[in-house]
Amino acid sequence: MTATAPTAGSSGTDVRLTAISKRYGSFTAVHPLDLAIPAGSFFALLGASGCGKTTTLRMIAGLEDPTTGSVELAGKDVTALPPHKRPVNTVFQSYALFPHLDIYENVAFGLRRRGIKSVKKQVGDMLDLVQLGDFARRKPHQLSGGQQQRVAVARALINHPQVLLLDEPLGALDLKLRRQMQLELKRIQTEVGITFVHVTHDQEEAMTMADTVAVMNGGRVEQLGAPADLYETPRTTFVANFLGTSNLITADVLGTSGDDILLRACDTKLTLPATRCTTTARTGEKLLIGIRPEKITLTHADDAGTIPDGRNRITGRIADSSFIGVSTQYVIDSPVGPGLSVYEQNIERDSRLAPGAEVVLHWNPGHSFGLDAAQSVEAGTDAGEGT
């Protein structure tokens, strides 16, 4: 699969992977993949556990020899270079802090290896940045998991590498600190202009931080693009389910009318703008039509007449509803499929929308997307919340 990230408007490509793959014995951890990461961009590799994110990162860092393909950094082929000669630094998933050195020396390690003598100010600033100024003389085992993780970030970041590789650097932090560190990392990245390759299985993190997100699945890049594009126009069921939640409805293609594709799912007629369909729709064959839960409006069956024309509509019955503050999440059983989800903003709540009520689900056809029906509808659902 070839995927090229949109250029972030700066000095070209920083990391270029060409047909890179990794096999362990007969198991292929990463299938041949091409990737071009623009200089100065914040690039996220997103995927479920075991999909090959770390392996890809390690091949960029030089810690793993690719089975095939090459790695280029700033136009220079580094495939044969050992890690210590590559202008990249890694924040390891397991931190890998040096247990015999204190925090200060851990952070100073990279600077010292490059022969920089006066490290005091830089290390001090760095420790302040990750809010560990008071812990400089502690050993790693005297810190909490989250503190160790911040040391790992500081230890890599202090070197101002050309490319910073982050392997789930915020996994052990609590939500508040995590958000704080996300903003901090993002700020540093914009300020210093380092290319960040950020591995995560937290889709929210990937979407809030990255300019470009590559969604990986089973050793392949499924889709690559800006977070909003991925969310609004997923190309595979995996992406549709892994990034947020999607309702995927199997429908028969009836034909086309103007720019629209006409579909039928269980006697319900639906339309889909042809531009929103990433696969070719052939009359008589099946197609998956997807719609995000928050794009659907719920109307009680008694008020069905008030629904404007031109919207896709299906009927159903509320099976369950849960109030979660900003919104109410409904699970709706419908002839076209059981367990459809709908999120309604809590603005004016209709008290009739309770479990058992007959409702009409309707949405703007332009908000739906079409997918190839040959894929599993379930792909990415279980894996979605990071195993």
Add this chain to the structure above:
Amino acid sequence: MTTTATTSADTGTEAPAVTAAARRKKLVPYWLLLPGILWLVVFFAAPLVYQASTSVQTGSLEEGFKVTWHFATYADALTEYYPQFLRSVAYSATATVLCLALGYPLAYLIAFKAGRWRNLLMVLVIAPFFTSFLIRTLAWKTILSDGGPVVSALGSLHILDVTNALGVTEGHRVLATPLAVVCGLTYNFLPFMILPLYTSLERIDPRLHEAAGDLYATPLTTFRKVTFPLSMPGVVAGTLLTFIPATGDYINAELLGSTDQKMIGNVIQSQFLRVLDYPTAAALSFILMAAILAMVTLYIRKSGTEDLV
């Protein structure tokens, strides 16, 4: 006021039962230690006291020995046998250094590079233990025998010329020279060096090597700054396990050396078993013990192992 009264009244009724149970629980570890303590008392403390009293006795085998608090035995033993003391320390220190030089690369290889051969190699390291110390040393006597293939090979390669110049061999012999004794010590105690080294190296997370490489450290720097410091507990344990028994050893000097290579162990052995001068033998043992204790303490202080892990 009232609250205090009630609380104390409450605890007053329940406390004895609770604390008794708690105390019994606390004592469990000590009960478990009992066999070990008994063992130490019978086989370590008692002989130690007995030896201590022997060392300050005077008399002869015919008249019997009596405790006369004759501390001069210590001074006499030291003045008479200090060359053997010094020789013991020198031989044993040399053997320890050689063990470290040979054992470290081997332990490193087994820990990081051996892959699936790891266990087999570890079995090979301890395989010599399947035969007795004595037999193995006797085998070395044959290996190093005069005119044997090893000695002739060393001679024709002019290695003997070098060792002769260094004063560790003489003429066309290896047997009955310092070289032979040090070789024997090195061979016999090598596993005691390799095992702790391997254990501490094996515990090092290989990802630390990756992290060091990632932070611009060359493989050599990685070894100097990460691997070696982290293996210090193994180095200290290995050198102690080699140095301490090697200093007191007498079999290697007995079988591979001549009278000029006698170590303090040989002196103690002959005083006990041949001369039957028990006080001198006991005093020598105590001096040896104290000397080793002093050296070990100094060494541990210097190497600062308490800082590691």
